[in-house]
Amino acid sequence: MMKSNELEKDQLYKLRHSAAHVMAQAVQELYPEAKLGIGPPIDTGFYYDFDLGQGEDGKPRTFTPEDLEAIEKRMRQIIGGKHTFNYREVSADEARELFKDQPYKLELIDGLVQGGIDEYGNETDETPVISTYRHDAFEDLCRGPHVEATNKITGNAFKLMNVAGAYWRGDENNPMLQRIYGTAWRNKKELKQHLKMLEEAKKRDHRKLGKELDIFVFDEEIGPGLPLWLPRGGIIIEELEKLAKEMEQKRGYERVRSPHLSKEDLFLRSGHLPYYAESMYPPMEMEGVRYYIKPMNCPFHHKIFGARPRSYRDLPLRLGEYGTCYRYEKSGELFGLMRVRSMQMNDAHIYCSEAQFEQEFMAVIDLYFDYFRIFDIDKYMMRFSAHHKNGLGKKYVDNERLWLQTEGLVRRAMDNGGVSYVEVPDEAAFYGPKIDVQVWSAIGREFTLATNQVDFAQPESFELAFINSDGQEERPLCIHRAPLSTHERMVGFLLEHYAGKFPVWLSPDQARIIPITEAHNEYTLQLERRLKEAGIRTKADLGTDRMNAKIRQAQLMQIPYMLVIGDREVENNTVSLRRRDNTRQNDLPVEEFIATVQDRIATRSGEL
């Protein structure tokens, strides 16, 4: 028996799917030339893809926002018609006749007939049944389910949101269709709630907060995807790096450094040029030699491993570096700090024997959990990204045996460690499988934050070896890992995660001292000096604004501690503490305040 929330989800699903059909009918009436793609329900609504053919200028015709209004209006009329949804099964020939003017539908029918391909182009084991749903004069190839009749869709609880181009079957070599996204809910109140939620999410968008809190900027003249870190952002990065160094030092990592570019030969050997060239900045040539800027640090670390003979006694060798990498992401793929072209990675490579693999791999997973605790992260998903055999020799190193073997190693390690994960095919790196930590941005987009990857390919390309206890040469495995992601993505994520309210240890400004009148300036400056000496990032606000205005500014910048200084404080050598959560503590001895804050910082506490 279904749980009630699943049942509701199912009803919503049917409602949204039905709304997609109604939209397709409306579009077809308004644009008789339109060819239909697919139109499934999604998380908050539905979409449908259309091919509108060519306009008079010979270019593909597209929708404009005004078109959406007309479509929405017609949809309401159809909904009001209370047409029932009728299911029927048809033979392949009937289906082909029915959709003879719909090339995309014919392609779908072929997929069904041949079996093994569903409407998204993915493989399926299901027995093909060709079915349609009809309401009013509109019949669509569809396996349902649907609501009983169009009036189950609430006329004022859906909204067409936007138009987007989308490639047929998600392949950029296919024609681009016009996709209309809609959102649909049970009632008007739910729709309003959803729209309000979208507004709220915008407020914690890291791009907005980054601007408001002076964390980073982009400059047109420098280039897209190349962020500038402002002093306040720089502090956050310094703190993250400090954390990483502490954690890695305790776990036996050694720090190395490597150049930002290298001769072409290195990336040919590593496999980056064969598999990854599209994402690399083009080469520069000097004295007849081609150089590339590095998209990853691994080849350099492999060279460090190989710089001298290695014994099994050296293993595991853990080489860490906050390396700066550059990747040419396509212009449309850039997204604030979450997807950039210059990035500094919390990178390390662990070289170990196969016997050591499980322990080393799980030590990295444990490190993840340590970080999650520090940052109070509980909404994430571990994704086991495996290869797909169709990509062998294209996006993946062509050695199926080693793929299956290393994937088995990862699966066993995770299962033995009792760590839950979702296995997803065709998401691996070109050199091996990985465990990615998936998180979601404020507006709901999914990102890989951290990653833990096995590499069976590059140790071989670099002919890496160590002498085992039997005196024989043995090939090490390499683990690539970046638990703190890149500085860019991590700060972007943390901005949204904390909604700008960083814990004290990460806050760019930890304390702001606010004198009530000029008469208190001297004590204020004295206090500023004391706090700074105590290692607390402090600024005295001696500006000409009134105290209230200064407090407001400090609040808006999410500064954890505001110290208001007046006659009482000067006289008693105390502070009047206002925390950013608006809790107060008056007549607090300075030493006591300092001790508390120092403790919060030292323990990286989340408490104010």
Added chain:
RNA sequence: GCCUACGUAGCUCAGGAGGUAGAGCAACGCCUUGGUAAGGCGUAGGUCGGCGGUUCAAAUCCGCCCGUAGGCUCCA
């Protein structure tokens, strides 16, 4: 890269169906000496993203380019 939309002062945004622009905040100056989220007055600040075209005249119309947003593709 592709589809759609947007781009006016440091920031948030008005305005403009062709006649070289306006507010609030921020900045600066003066007044105000004020106990926990904006005290008052004033000054300065923009060839309206860039380059071309149409026009007597372009911020406004057209084209191209750059950047940004929401998607598609791709991805740490």
